[in-house]
Amino acid sequence: MRILLTNDDGIFAEGLQALTQEIKKIAETYVVAPDHEQSATGHAITMHRPLRAEKVRYSHSPEVPAWAVNGTPADCVKLAVEALLPQRPDLVISGINRGANLGTDVLYSGTVSAAIEGVILGIPAIAVSLAEYHNPDYTYAAYFVARLAQQHCRHNTKKDLLLNVNVPNLKPEEIKGVAICPLGVRQYKNAFAKRKDPRGREYYWLAGELVDLEENEDTDVAAIKEGKITITPIQPDLTDFAFLEELKEWKIKL
Ligand code: MN
Numbered sequence: 001m002r003i004l005l006t007n008d009d010g011i012f013a014e015g016l017q018a019l020t021q022e023i024k025k026i027a028e029t030y031v032v033a034p035d036h037e038q039s040a041t042g043h044a045i046t047m048h049r050p051l052r053a054e055k056v057r058y059s060h061s062p063e064v065p066a067w068a069v070n071g072t073p074a075d076c077v078k079l080a081v082e083a084l085l086p087q088r089p090d091l092v093i094s095g096i097n098r099g100a101n102l103g104t105d106v107l108y109s110g111t112v113s114a115a116i117e118g119v120i121l122g123i124p125a126i127a128v129s130l131a132e133y134h135n136p137d138y139t140y141a142a143y144f145v146a147r148l149a150q151q152h153c154r155h156n157t158k159k160d161l162l163l164n165v166n167v168p169n170l171k172p173e174e175i176k177g178v179a180i181c182p183l184g185v186r187q188y189k190n191a192f193a194k195r196k197d198p199r200g201r202e203y204y205w206l207a208g209e210l211v212d213l214e215e216n217e218d219t220d221v222a223a224i225k226e227g228k229i230t231i232t233p234i235q236p237d238l239t240d241f242a243f244l245e246e247l248k249e250w251k252i253k254l
Pocket of ligand 1: 008040111
């Protein structure tokens with residue numbers, strides 16, 4: 001099995017390094033990741049300046065080919081598959097992100113977008129995030145994802161399978177189980193802090209605290225709070241199939 005690793009926290013982020021150390025035990029491993037943090041860049045790609053890929057050496061894994069790219073997570077996956085890797089990977093894993101990617105937040109996530117790029121290129125993918133920002137311990141999440149990647153391979157899964165995984169920042173014995181569940185809803189209140197700059201002009205800074213409006217108990221947002229690992233199969237097709245037929249009934253004319 002050949003696995004491409006990437007992330008949005010940057011090539012030297014702890015989560016990606018922990019992941020590399022586990023994945024290299026089970027697969028031929030390559031790392032192509034942004035040269036600096038690209039969190040919340042969504043599915044952006046770089047079109048108006050050149051991309052450069054610089055070879056990087058992880059001291060803990062000098063045998064793993066790794067490149068730092070001056071682009072977005074989606075750029076990294078595209079460039080890896082189309083230009084850098086000697087052969088196509090069988091699986092793309094993006095992460096381990098510092099902080100959860102739950103519910104509607106996946107739309108902003110560079111971590112998830114890198115995984116989506118894998119699927120767009122016909123390679124199944126896993127996005128993995130640790131639900132902790134301040135004191136992350138990636139050890140168990142890395143171990144868990146390596147097992148999941150092996151299972152993924154055994155099931156010989158469909159080429160467009162995309163799993164969004166969130167792991168609570170708990171000791172393995174404290175984790176309450178694995179929830180296979182849909183995405184929930186995440187909303188933030190007081191999203192912008194309004195301040196004044198030294199010249200007296202107003203500016204806005206995106207801040208905001210999370211408010212939990214999620215009432216449905218069968219979602220990733222609810223399950224992570226219960227101390228469970230969440231796994232959601234997602235897809236890049238945004239079509240609202242439920243409404244497609246009704247919209248035809250509008251009989252929109254030229
Ligand atoms: Mn990130």
